[in-house]
Amino acid sequence: MATAQTLRQKERRRHLWIYAGLTPFVFIAVFPIYWMxxxxxxxxxxxxxxxxxxxxxxxxxxxxxxxILFFQTNYGAWIVNTMTIAAWVALITLVTAVPAGYxxxxxxxxxxxxxxxxxxxxxxVPPIILFLPLSRVVAMLGLQDEWWALVVVYPTFTIPFxxxxxxxFFKTVPxxxxxxxxxxxxxxxxxxxxxxxxxxxxxxxxxVIFAFTLSMQDFLYGLAFVAPGxxxxxxxxxxxxxxxxDVYYWGSLMGAALLVGLPVAVLYNFxxxxxxxxxxxxxxx
Amino acid sequence: xxxxxxxxxxPEPTARAAVVSVAVPLRSxxxxxxxxxxxxxxxxxxxxxxxxxxxxxxxxPFVFSLYLAVSDANVGDPVATFIGLENFRSALEMxxxxxxxQNSVIFLVVAAIFKSILGTSLxxxxxxxxxxxxxxxxxxxxxxxxxxxxxxxxxxWMYDSQFSVINWVLSRVGLIGQYGTDxxxxxxxxxxxxxxxxxxxxxxRTFPFSAIVLLAGFTSVPLEVLDAAKVDGCSFxxxxxxxxxxxxxxxxxxxxxxxxVFTLSDLSVVYLLTQGGPANASKILPVLAxxxxxxxxxxxxxxxxxxxxxxxxxxxxxxxxxxxKRREY
Numbered sequence: 001m002a003t004a005q006t007l008r009q010k011e012r013r014r015h016l017w018i019y020a021g022l023t024p025f026v027f028i029a030v031f032p033i034y035w036m037x038x039x040x041x042x043x044x045x046x047x048x049x050x051x052x053x054x055x056x057x058x059x060x061x062x063x064x065x066x067x068i069l070f071f072q073t074n075y076g077a078w079i080v081n082t083m084t085i086a087a088w089v090a091l092i093t094l095v096t097a098v099p100a101g102y103x104x105x106x107x108x109x110x111x112x113x114x115x116x117x118x119x120x121x122x123x124x125v126p127p128i129i130l131f132l133p134l135s136r137v138v139a140m141l142g143l144q145d146e147w148w149a150l151v152v153v154y155p156t157f158t159i160p161f162x163x164x165x166x167x168x169f170f171k172t173v174p175x176x177x178x179x180x181x182x183x184x185x186x187x188x189x190x191x192x193x194x195x196x197x198x199x200x201x202x203x204x205x206x207x208v209i210f211a212f213t214l215s216m217q218d219f220l221y222g223l224a225f226v227a228p229g230x231x232x233x234x235x236x237x238x239x240x241x242x243x244x245x246d247v248y249y250w251g252s253l254m255g256a257a258l259l260v261g262l263p264v265a266v267l268y269n270f271x272x273x274x275x276x277x278x279x280x281x282x283x284x285x
Numbered sequence: 286x287x288x289x290x291x292x293x294x295x296p297e298p299t300a301r302a303a304v305v306s307v308a309v310p311l312r313s314x315x316x317x318x319x320x321x322x323x324x325x326x327x328x329x330x331x332x333x334x335x336x337x338x339x340x341x342x343x344x345x346p347f348v349f350s351l352y353l354a355v356s357d358a359n360v361g362d363p364v365a366t367f368i369g370l371e372n373f374r375s376a377l378e379m380x381x382x383x384x385x386x387q388n389s390v391i392f393l394v395v396a397a398i399f400k401s402i403l404g405t406s407l408x409x410x411x412x413x414x415x416x417x418x419x420x421x422x423x424x425x426x427x428x429x430x431x432x433x434x435x436x437x438x439x440x441x442w443m444y445d446s447q448f449s450v451i452n453w454v455l456s457r458v459g460l461i462g463q464y465g466t467d468x469x470x471x472x473x474x475x476x477x478x479x480x481x482x483x484x485x486x487x488x489x490r491t492f493p494f495s496a497i498v499l500l501a502g503f504t505s506v507p508l509e510v511l512d513a514a515k516v517d518g519c520s521f522x523x524x525x526x527x528x529x530x531x532x533x534x535x536x537x538x539x540x541x542x543x544x545x546v547f548t549l550s551d552l553s554v555v556y557l558l559t560q561g562g563p564a565n566a567s568k569i570l571p572v573l574a575x576x577x578x579x580x581x582x583x584x585x586x587x588x589x590x591x592x593x594x595x596x597x598x599x600x601x602x603x604x605x606x607x608x609x610k611r612r613e614y
Contacts, residue, residue, distance in 0.1 A: 014413075014415075015416065017416045018413050018415045021406075021569050022411075022421055022425075024409075025403070025406075025407050025410070025425050026421060026425055028489065029424060029425045029426075029427055029428050029489075029493065030424055030427060032428075032436060032439040032440060032443060032489070033431070033436075033439070034441055034444075035442070035443060035450060036438075036439045039442060048448060049291045050447075050448065050453060050464065054450055054453055063339070072531075082581075092338075095334065095336055096334040096335040096398040097335055099330075099331035099334065099335070100331060100334070100335035100336065102331060103327075103328040103329070103331035103332040104332065107324055107325070107327065107328035107331070108324070108328075109325065109328045109329070109332070110325075110497075110565060112386055112463075115332070115607065117335075117337055119335065121602065121605075121606065122339050122343045122344070123607065124311050124543075124546050124598075124602060125297055125343055125347060126546060126547070126549075126550030126589050126594070126598070127550070128550045128551075128552060128571040128574060128575070128591065128594065129347065129350055129550070129594060129595070130343065130347065130350065130568075131573075131575075131578075131579075131591075132344045132350060132353055132578045132579075132584050132587050132588045132591065133344050133345075133346035133347070133349035133350040133353060133580070133588070134342070135584075136349065136353075136584075137342065137346060138599070147533070151344070152433035153342070155338060155342070156338075156342045156343050159335050159338055159339060159603075160339060163335050170512045175379065188323065188324060188327045189327065200521050206384040213430075216432045217432050217433060219434040219553040219556075219557075220552055220553065220575070223556075223575075224575070225577050232517070234435075235433075236434065238434070238438065239434055239437070239438055239557050240606065248442075250442050250445075253438055253442070254438065254439065254442065257435040257436075257438045257439065258393045258435075260432075260435070261431050261432055261436065262431075264430070264431070264432055265427050265430040265431040265432075266430075269353070269423050269426060269427070269430050272426055272429075272430065272497065273497075273501075274496050275377060275499070276498060276501050276540075279535045279539060279541065279543055280498065280501055280502075280535075280539050
């Protein structure tokens with residue numbers, strides 16, 4: 001009995017040490033987000049006074065910054081742009097990466113493994129090398145200065161990643177299922193559509209989420225290809241349009257950033273392990 | 286050789302022996318053959334859209350950027366002529382190019398040191414079991430999951446020349462003086478601090494990534510293998526050196542290389558915080574390539590500067606590829 005108690009005490013002490021060690025990390029990670037949050041709801045006079053303790057409200061919280069955001073800027077349009085772009089990118093990624101991932105994983109194509117790796121390698125070609133030639137491509141398609149340009153360009157990184165991810169996923173689907181379907185008279189297409197796809201919904205969903213969150217992580221393409229104020233996606237519009245010369249609307253800026261950033265961060269959070277598995281090649285474990 | 290072709294080739298000798306039995310094996314061989322080609326045709330058909338997209342919008346642009354780099358293309362004049370290595374030569378003659386190259390390397394190395402220290406300590410903490418682990422892990426990885434252009438804004442506000450919350454704390458603690466005095470750091474306006482301030486943001490954003498990759502590495506080591514080594518009389522360090530290290534090394538390598546590629550080629554942190562200033566103090570290659578290629582409209586020279594990243598990235602890419610293939614088989 002006594003030993004059990006000391007054991008429990010020991011365990012509790014161990015936990016306390018771990019929490020103590022983790023506290024600085026959590027603080028470093030979360031403080032900027034807390035700071036955005038509180039800035040977004042503070043009144044201007046409260047933001048620009050240094051004699052008060054700035055970590056809490058010294059004046060009543062306000063929604064004024066959000067009003068400015070929605071009524072005096074293109075923020076609403078940016079949100080719509082962001083969502084529409086992401087939806088199109090997800091769709092393009094799906095109709096290309098799902099079949100490609102399946103073909104590479106299951107149809108015993110010669111050199112499938114090498115093709116898969118080459119496709120994935122293109123994910124590592126950084127936008128900074130591609131954006132100048134792509135600006136010509138965008139101009140050729142007549143899409144400069146429209147958000148459609150980004151619908152064309154974002155799949156350059158979502159397709160390679162999605163294909164790789166789904167390739168790993170399809171490898172985990174038991175082969176017998178397809179064979180049984182084929183014995184039952186399904187063609188290759190039938191087996192794929194009616195048997196493999198329905199059990200692959202989680203993998204496909206993951207690919208959609210990544211098409212969405214990876215599009216949100218872009219800044220360079222949006223900056224380079226979309227100039228008109230009402231055509232930008234949120235991550236580009238907020239830093240380029242809400243800063244006018246040297247005047248900073250910090251409250252609105254932080255509000256705008258958080259309102260879109262946090263949901264994306266939370267969503268990404270749930271799929272982070274899949275992302276890490278994807279890039280480290282340990283897919284389908 | 287595919288299984289189907291093996292089976293298709295098998296019955297052939299018997300088919301020659303008896304006339305009656307010819308029909309069945311021949312037909313089955315044909316069927317197998319047509320099945321193989323049907324399967325391959327179907328496979329390539331499924332692969333085609335993704336492959337075409339990547340070829341047309343990554344492969345072709347990459348080749349096109351090589352072409353841009355040896356041409357005098359600019360935004361105003363779409364007809365480009367070949368000028369050889371002139372863009373590379375003139376880039377090498379720009380002082381700012383060398384500053385940017387140096388800053389890029391400093392950025393990469395200093396950031397890597399800090400994020401590996403922070404990432405490793407965090408990974409060891411998260412390796413333990415304790416109540417609330419999921420929540421804490423979720424909180425700690427937020428910097429990595431937040432869109433970068435958005436979190437940089439928070440830092441820009443925290444680095445504000447007058448209302449910086451960092452300075453507020455430092456001033457209250459007594460480490461620095463009041464606003465307006467010499468000891469009041471202007472993080473983004475001081476040539477000595479600007480690059481460091483940008484590096485800090487990169488470290489903040491990517492140390493959770495290092496930690497999670499390390500964790501993935503550690504958890505990929507099966508406990509049975511460790512137990513087996515223990516039973517065989519391996520000491521802790523032997524186990525680490527001969528069992529854990531070789532198993533997690535490929536994963537670490539890939540994480541490291543990923544981070545190298547993204548840190549070297551990311552422009553958003555520096556562009557949004559300082560635009561490379563003050564006086565080029567925080568200029569890095571991607572920002573320079575953007576400013577010359579898009580803002581100054583000199584596509585050729587911009588492409589040439591961006592391509593200087595390739596020799597920096599190529600070893601990383603090569604190692605990555607080798608690692609990946611070794612893991613596959």
